[in-house]
Amino acid sequence: MTEIYYSLAGALVGFLVGLTGVGGGSLMAPILVLGFGFAPSLAVGTDLWFATLTKCVGGAVHRRVGSPDWKVIGRLAMGSVPAAILTLLFLANVEGGKLNSAVLMKLLGVMLVITAVLVPVKHIIHAPVTKLRGLLGERLAITQLVMTIAAGAIVGVLVTLTSIGAGALVAVALMFLYPLRLSAKSLVGTDIVHAIPLALIAAIGHSWLGNVNWELLGMLLIGSIPGVIVGSLAAGKVSETGVRLALAGMLAFSGIKMLAA
Numbered sequence: 001m002t003e004i005y006y007s008l009a010g011a012l013v014g015f016l017v018g019l020t021g022v023g024g025g026s027l028m029a030p031i032l033v034l035g036f037g038f039a040p041s042l043a044v045g046t047d048l049w050f051a052t053l054t055k056c057v058g059g060a061v062h063r064r065v066g067s068p069d070w071k072v073i074g075r076l077a078m079g080s081v082p083a084a085i086l087t088l089l090f091l092a093n094v095e096g097g098k099l100n101s102a103v104l105m106k107l108l109g110v111m112l113v114i115t116a117v118l119v120p121v122k123h124i125i126h127a128p129v130t131k132l133r134g135l136l137g138e139r140l141a142i143t144q145l146v147m148t149i150a151a152g153a154i155v156g157v158l159v160t161l162t163s164i165g166a167g168a169l170v171a172v173a174l175m176f177l178y179p180l181r182l183s184a185k186s187l188v189g190t191d192i193v194h195a196i197p198l199a200l201i202a203a204i205g206h207s208w209l210g211n212v213n214w215e216l217l218g219m220l221l222i223g224s225i226p227g228v229i230v231g232s233l234a235a236g237k238v239s240e241t242g243v244r245l246a247l248a249g250m251l252a253f254s255g256i257k258m259l260a261a
Contacts (some may be wrong), residue, residue, distance in 0.1 A: 002036075002041075003219045005036075005057075005172070006036070006216060006219035006220055006223070007219050007220065007222045007223035008221035008223055009028070009031050009035070009036075009220065009223065009225065010050070010219065010223030010225060011046065011137065011226065011227035012027075012028045012222035012223075012227065013031070013185025013220075013224060013227070013228040013233035014029050014048075014054050014056070014058075014223060014224030014225065014226070014227025014229075014231060015226035015228065015230055015234075016125065016247065017054055017055065017058050017224075017227075017228050017231060018058045018121075018227065018228040018229065018230065018232035018233075018234070019232070019234055019238070020231075020233035020243055021058075021188060021192075021241060022090065022115075022119055022167065022168070022223070022242055022244075022247055023160075024047070024049075024051035024054045024055060024165045025047050025048065025051040025153075025159070025164045025165070025166065025167075025199070026111070026112060026161040026165075026167075026168070027247075027249060027251075028043075028047045028050055028051065028116045028140060028161070028220070028231060029043055029044065029047045029108060029163055029164060029228060030074065030089060030108070030251075030254035030255075030257075030258065031110060031111075032046065032047060033105070033108065033258070034217075034254060034257060035065060035204050037169060037246070038046045038213070038216075039069065039098075039101060039194050040099075040101050040104040040105055040151075041097075041098035041099065041101070041104060041211050041219050042162045042211055042212070042213055043163075044104070044108075044161070044162060044210075044211065045163075045203070045206030045207065045209070045211030045212040045213075046207065046212050046213050046216055046217050046220075047163040048159075048163045048199050048202050048203035048206055049207075049212060049217050050217060050221065051163060051199050051256070052196055052199040052200045052222050053210075053221060053224075053225075054221070054224045054225070054228050055192065055195065055196055055199070055228075056196055057229060058148075058226055058231070058232050059192045059196065065187075066160065066203075067186055067188055067189055068186065068189040068190045068192070068193040068194075069181065069189075069190045072148065072174065072178060072181070072182070072190050073190055073193055073194045074151055074174060075144075075145060075148040075152065075181060076148055076149075076151065076152035076155075076170065076177045076194045077152060077194065077197070077198075078149045078152060078154025078201075079149035079150060079153035079154075079155075079156060080155055080156035080159075080194070080198050081156065081197075081198070082153070082156070083153040083154075083155075083156030083157045083160075084153070084156040084157070084160045084201050084202050084205070086157075086159060087156065087160040087161060087199070088202070088205035088206075088208070088209070089159050089200075089207075091160075091161075091209055092208075097209035097210060098209070098211065099161065099213065101181040102104050102227060104161070104162070105258050105259075105261050106163050106258070106259060107161055108164065108255075108258050109254075109255045109256065109257075109258030109259035109261075110253050110255070111158060111164040111165055111255070112164065112251050112252070112255030113164045113238070113252055113255035113256065114165075114169070114252050115165070115168045115255075115260070116248045116249070116251035116252035116255060117134070117248070117252075118169070118171075118172050118249075119244050119247055119248045119251065120241075120245055120248045125172075125175060144177055144178070148173075148177055148179055151169075151170070151177070152170075152194075153171040154219030155169050155170055155173075155198070155250075156198060159198055159199060160202040160205065160233070161201055163199075163202070164200055166194070166195035166198055167191060167192075167195055171187060171188075174190065174191065175187065176185055180228035187202050190241075207219065212213075216232040220232060225230060235260055
């Protein structure tokens with residue numbers, strides 16, 4: 001009977017991912033830990049596979065995904081891929097391939113609160129940031145490469161440790177670094193194309209560490225695959241502002257609860 005609830009949770013998260021583009025990692029992780037009582041390390045590993053596969057389907061049907069900027073993706077990957085691999089090697093040398101549950105709970109809580117703040121504002125700040133970038137001119141251009149690689153590295157570490165951050169954190173970083181180069185649609189496409197392989201690398205690593213519940217993953221995907229398709233097709237037909245605010249509230253509540261645990 002419990003399996004039905006796993007699939008229902010997958011369907012809900014899949015629908016919201018398709019509707020809003022908010023990453024599956026930030027939505028599913030607190031459900032697995034707080035709702036179903038899974039260990040944080042197992043939730044992270046399973047969540048990485050869930051987010052990767054769900055986002056692959058959502059990205060394929062999502063009508064707002066623009067052409068990705070491969071140069072920017074390459075710069076991000078120069079930081080995120082080595083950082084993810086080094087983080088996995090670090091975890092492999094931790095006893096049992098897992099961070100201490102209490103430490104991981106705090107990390108998850110912090111990432112959820114940060115994501116909760118970014119979700120409702122990232123679509124608002126694009127215009128003012130673009131204006132600021134135009135005023136600064138070439139003074140920031142010379143530091144773009146280093147800052148993009150650094151942003152990728154930070155995200156690579158955080159995603160590998162917590163399964164959260166590949167979407168919202170990268171999107172905001174790209175808005176600040178490339179507001180003139182990336183249109184809103186291109187930013188979404190760039191964000192998704194970078195997020196999927198990063199999450200996949202982290203997911204494969206967590207499989208190697210034994211941090212994945214494959215039966216649970218299957219039950220989640222039974223719900224999330226049709227859910228993300230329906231959500232992607234429904235995008236633009238409902239008010240995303242209200243949905244994003246509700247999601248932000250849920251993420252903030254979950255994050256605070258994890259920090260208090």
